[in-house]
Amino acid sequence: MGPAGEPIEAVFREERGRLPALLAARFGDLDLAEEVTAEALLAAVETWPRSGVPREPLAWLATTARRKALDRIRRDATLATKLATLHADADPARRAEPVPEHEHIPDDRLQLMFACCHPALDLDTQTGLTLRYIAGLSTAEIAQAFLVPPATMAQRLTRGKRKIQQSRIPFRVPGPDELEGRLGLVLHVVYLIFTEGYAATGHHDLVRCDLVDEAIRLARILHRLMPGEPRVTGLLALMLLTDARRQARVDGHGAAVSLEDQDRRLWDTSMIDEGARLTTQALRHHPPNSWSVQAAIAALHDEAPSAQDTDWRQMRLLYDELFAMTPTPVVALNRAITISWHEGPQAGLDHLEALADEPGLARQHHWHAARGHTLARLGRHTAAAKAYRRASELAQTPAEIAYLSSRAEEYTTSG
Secondary structure (H helix, E strand, C coil): CCHHHHHHHHHHHHHCCHHHHHHHHHHCCHHHHHHHHHHHHHHHHHHHHHHCCCCCHHHHHHHHHHHHHHHHHHHCHHHHHHHHCCCHHHCHHHCCCCCCCHHHCCCCHHHHHHHHCCCCCCHHHHHHHHHHHCCCCCHHHHHHHCCCCHHHHHHHHHHHHHHHHHCCCCCCCCCHHHHHHHHHHHHHHHHHHHHHHHHCCCCCCCCCHHHHHHHHHHHHHHHHHCCCCHHHHHHHHHHHHHHCCHHHCECCCCCECCHHHCCHHHCCHHHHHHHHHHHHHHHCCCCCCHHHHHHHHHHHHHHCCCCCCCCHHHHHHHHHHHHHHCCCHHHHHHHHHHHHHHCCHHHHHHHHHCCCCCHHHHCCHHHHHHHHHHHHHCCCHHHHHHHHHHHHHHCCCHHHHHHHHHHHHHHHHHC
16 A cells, blocks of 8 residues: 555554454354454455545444445355344344444453453463454464464464354453453463563564564553553553663674663663553552562663662562562572672572572573573683573574673683
């Protein structure tokens, strides 16, 4: 599309997740929703350049797609029994009713998000369906993000849709008795998308900006739909405060830059301000949740003028609280790093060594890199070089490998 098509493209970007969600909630069929969404968008491409973008574009698209869905159902004799159970919109007499105002169209993305993240589905399927039907990514884009062939991802999505249909997974927001656990699944999936983009496992770039941006967009949708939920607020704050450092994470030679050595002038202050404000909102709710505590940790990093000037005492208290909530090896690792700054490198090394038998950490580069950094602060350069070398062997992106290899070389030379 040329300049005349720019308003149309803007509408498509805004509504690409909302329209399929509305249709899926209405008809209970993801395939049908996806197909008639594509047909409605094609109709808009053909009509709007001549007539102009409607005042309520989503209402126009929804009405067009709904009519196409009803026409499909009527043509398919095997689905005739569905006509009796459809929403009142299925009544042919209502097909000529005026297009509703935009503000009266319900936002069904929240319902669809809970359906995509239903506990009856495995985590990979939950993530794929969320990216496909909420974020609007193509099957090929999702396959690229998770390093699987497009055919494999297509099969995964098909199985997930079939599971939703066969198990009669409802398109609804869970009631209060279910919400606690179910919302946790949704937030976990959104953060998994973010961390995959932020770590870019197996990708040539250190940061997959497309995945990071989509995760933040999903979190903003959740926050807009559930503004009083502190876990949602905390997650959005955490991602904003983390992503604010994006521009400083890689140097001019393509090597990763540690948080300690980053040029903080490159950090996005507007994102930091928004993230800090959201963190304060999330922490007003008691007891605190793990997302808001992680956001508070990120805020301490972002608001400090340097690594040395970080409030490490407060950081240690926050990690103690987070570890009490979620005693995972990764939290224990970050807590040990914090202790090395708060109590000194020897105390930090003692805590790191206590984690040596954690198989999940030993197979990743983060523990070896943290150990190398702590050994270097103790003046044990030969041991530091060995630890950094092992970390470089386990790292998965060129940027991280370049950084860790340079540290190994530096301490080999100085040792």
